[in-house]
Amino acid sequence: MNGVTDKIHTAQEQIAELEQQSGRPRGSVTLLAVSKRQPVAKIREAAAAGLRDFGENYLQEAIEKQQQLEDLPKLIWHFIGPIQSNKTRGISENFDWVHSVDRSKIARRLSEQRPPHLKPLNVCIQINLSGEDTKSGTTTAQVADLCALTDSLENIRLRGFMAIPAPTDDTDVQRENFRALSRLFDALKSKHPSMDTLSMGMSNDYGPAILQGSTMIRLGTALFGPRPA
Numbered sequence: 001m002n003g004v005t006d007k008i009h010t011a012q013e014q015i016a017e018l019e020q021q022s023g024r025p026r027g028s029v030t031l032l033a034v035s036k037r038q039p040v041a042k043i044r045e046a047a048a049a050g051l052r053d054f055g056e057n058y059l060q061e062a063i064e065k066q067q068q069l070e071d072l073p074k075l076i077w078h079f080i081g082p083i084q085s086n087k088t089r090g091i092s093e094n095f096d097w098v099h100s101v102d103r104s105k106i107a108r109r110l111s112e113q114r115p116p117h118l119k120p121l122n123v124c125i126q127i128n129l130s131g132e133d134t135k136s137g138t139t140t141a142q143v144a145d146l147c148a149l150t151d152s153l154e155n156i157r158l159r160g161f162m163a164i165p166a167p168t169d170d171t172d173v174q175r176e177n178f179r180a181l182s183r184l185f186d187a188l189k190s191k192h193p194s195m196d197t198l199s200m201g202m203s204n205d206y207g208p209a210i211l212q213g214s215t216m217i218r219l220g221t222a223l224f225g226p227r228p229a
């Protein structure tokens with residue numbers, strides 16, 4: 001059968017092999033299960049198979065799922081979708097991580113609105129590698145300033161970068177994009193020691209992403225199958 005559990009095991013075997021190929025210890029890449037638009041039954045199956053990290057793109061949908069899953073041992077929730085400023089409060093109250101911070105206003109609001117009884121919110125800055133206006137993410141020209149600002153905020157912990165390179169089946173292009181991100185990450189990490197996370201690689205390109213230094217891959221369809229409309 002090809003259920004969620006089997007798909008998770010297949011992905012985990014692939015990840016282990018890629019870690020070895022890139023000369024990194026086993027377990028250096030975190031598997032983040034992207035459960036957006038998928039039913040809670042599939043999240044339960046993934047949690048039963050041992051996954052703890054789940055990614056969601058829509059605040060309301062995520063909160064409803066979290067409520068339905070309250071009986072499970074604590075899961076780690078990552079917000080990975082575009083952020084409107086009227087959603088920052090709900091995100092800061094209901095998530096452990098945010099991967100899609102791309103401007104200072106959002107970073108400031110997330111820090112101000114993080115409830116004091118919770119640990120600092122883990123934040124990755126989303127990078128728009130190609131600099132296209134239409135895509136979310138900060139440009140490489142602005143990333144140093146945004147890192148400095150984010151790192152100075154009290155209730156946030158700057159963990160690294162996230163990127164979604166333009167989709168392509170050309171593995172050379174995939175590799176070049178990931179390599180450029182990896183270089184940028186290394187450069188900023190030397191100034192911000194809390195940076196330990198490079199969130200890059202999705203179902204169709206996680207191989208080259210891991211080989212270029214990804215520490216967290218975000219898999220949706222590879223684990224859960226096609227998303228319901």
Ligand SMILES: *Cc1c(COP(=O)(O)O)cnc(C)c1O
Nearest residue numbers: 034080202203218219220221222
């Ligand atoms: C939907 C989504 C994913 C997962 O995409 P798949 O191709 O299904 O693996 C990963 N990252 C982000 C930011 C997403 O929005």
